[in-house]
Amino acid sequence: MMRDPTTTELPDLQTCEQARLSRDARFDGLFFTAVTSTGIYCRPVCPAPPPRRENISYYANAAAAEAAGFRPCLRCRPELAPRNDVLRRGDSSVARALRMIDAGMLDEHSLADMARHLALSDRQLRRLFVARLGATPMQVHSTRRLLFAKQLLGETALPITQIALASGFRSLRRFNAAFQSAYQFAPRTLRKRPGAGADKVLLLRLGYRPPYDFAALLDFLRARALPGLEHVDDMSYARVIGSAERPAWLRVNACGDGDHALRLALHGVAPADLQDVVTRARRMFDLDADPHAIAAVLVRDRTLRPLLRRHPGLRLPGAWDGFELAARAVLGQ
Incomplete structure (x- = not known):
């Protein structure tokens, strides 16, 4: 070992x-x-x-x-595992770089461009990533894209061309070559079985680490739902995410059956926007938190210890973007 x-x-x-x-x-x-x-x-x-x-x-x-x-x-x-989000928090160069990768920086720009934004050389940035993550920034970026493509291949009936675009590849040829090189089989091998239905509504699983109090999170969001934009009931959260020209919506509910995941339903989302929408949904529902580590800290406090036992799995509710979070904070006061 x-x-x-x-x-x-x-x-x-x-x-x-x-x-x-x-x-x-x-x-x-x-x-x-x-x-x-x-x-x-x-x-x-x-x-x-x-x-x-x-x-x-x-x-x-x-x-x-x-x-x-x-x-x-x-x-x-x-690809269904929740992320270890510890390194993405804070203001270190690695944390900032990971957030930039999540935002698609390396889809449009070079590693040298990203390093300049961080006031580093690309060699320094690679060295930091290898020391902290065991992989270079480009390897982290590639794994993120290919695992997302793997999930879309296994859970949706989207055409492979659209999956390539959703995963950040500019051509089907490059996508096929990258997938084959990394995994030693063609993307079509994972193709969702025929007859699974049209993808007017995409359904994706969003994994989390238990415990997870989804009902408490819905209660929080229901009390603060924005009329005409969000709808929250006892079982799900839904919101409009498109525009008048390109209407789109999402719904999040529990998977059930003991599956440690939420189900994300998407309608009208352009393939190029899928990864960003999934990232925002994960952040909004705090799906990458480590409840084991949180509990290990909170249990040291005599006041919080009994509350932790009574309410396991509480998460920090988020918002769709920073402006919405700031507006809610001001209006909530």
């Missing part, structure tokens, strides 16, 4: 091993298990029989696993 020396955000090895063997969903996305005998990497919740310990390497993120030459598991689907 090995631990990659460049990844510094991993839980300790004993914790990784216990979480892997027990399939502990609280650690989903906080590390990935790579199997040297198969060349596959998995989420800690993978239902497949546990590999032998001597064939295991642990990685803190999917990009590091893919940079080491491993391919995502088709059974547990690493």
